[in-house]
Amino acid sequence: MVAPAIPRNFIPSELFAITVHFSKLWASNKIAIKKQSEWLSDQELVLLTQKETKQFTAIIHRYEKILLLYIAVSGCERKSAGELLQDIFVNAYVYLNEYDHSIPFSSWIYRLAHKEIDERLKNLPAKRDDNESGSPYEPMVERITNTLPDCQHYTLTQIITAVKQLEGKYRDVMVLKYAEQKSSPEISDILEISQHTVETLTLHAENKINAYLENI
């Protein structure tokens, strides 16, 4: 068997140069796409992703930290947070075409996250990380203290305990309002309840926190 003849004018350094050139082009194109997706709005990014699924990476980059924090304050075990996050993104990917821009994308992905977290906590109640305190809760407690003047006399741990002892539906609205800084319409979209119900639940939750703290 005869090996193919190498052309006389072939220079290995040229091949190397071409390879380097295309690698740079590919990398710059990738950066351009990444940069483009960075300044796109959520709605535009989703539209792009619905056409070109690979763009989902940009959605992951945009929401992974936000959702990890949400998972943490929702009371899920820190160890399973990564796995849970993965499940949320897989669900978002599968149901991406269901999103129709009638609500903000962030509310939609939070809704999926809420359902997934709820499901996880229902199936594995023992995994609720109730002893966890500290960093993920601090901003939430700070906002609660600023809003509810009665809470100013209590420690961070006491307020965290007061939030954690709340029933699921009250805790959900408190986490979304104070930890995630979501508005009533956004909470309504995430939890799929009316705005009136959101406001009622928030009021009851705040009263319950005050009552709990008074009894300490």
Added chain:
Amino acid sequence: MPNKVSDAFWSTIEQNQITPIPRWHFVLKQVTLRIVVATLAIIVSLAGAVALYISLNHDFTISHDYTITLLHDYPLLISMLMSMPWSWLVLIMLFFLLVFTVVSRSKKGYSYGIIRISTGLLLATIPLTTVFYASGIGRSTHWYLSENYSDYYHLVNGNEQDWSHPDKGRLGGRVIRYDEKERILILKSFANEFWQIDVKEAKIDSDTLLLPGKYVKVKGVQTTKEGFLAHSIHSRSEVYIAEHPELIKNR
């Protein structure tokens, strides 16, 4: 961390060959949901029209004589309560609950609240009920069901039931045959029994047609098990006459 998450994500997607559910699937779901809601709204409206027809077409609302004979049997309040189409009202409530459940479980249904959904339902069904009632669809539906389904006949307490008491001198039904020479009327009652009615001494309303297939209400006396002596004969409904004025002229 970001790369880890996205890399793990894409590896899961590729390993399990996961693909997004196509858009048409969700569009179809939404369209189906809307068709279901529209169908339920039509059924509620039709039920409303039938209930309205049953409520408004009791003879104590239009005939003084009849009111007296009926009140002889029951006090006014009980008569009115008995004449309410309860089974239809229950059916309407059930369908309302069903529509409410379907709407509240739709994509944006959660944001509407009970009052908005109920108001929307009422706004959609009241005009349709009025149209069904005014066009006679409610009446036709009630008549059809009374005629063809004996269970329905026993379930409602409409005018047909009021006119199914030959022992109390009230008999109604469909004309099967009329012998003008002998002046004998063969009637299939609302309770699906055949009666031979002597109409020799009967006063027949000018708008009443004794033609096969037409419905009449007869006041008189029961003579035998299947025999009846008519004192007066009335048409089942004025609506029929309004629709066929030429028949009165030809008579």
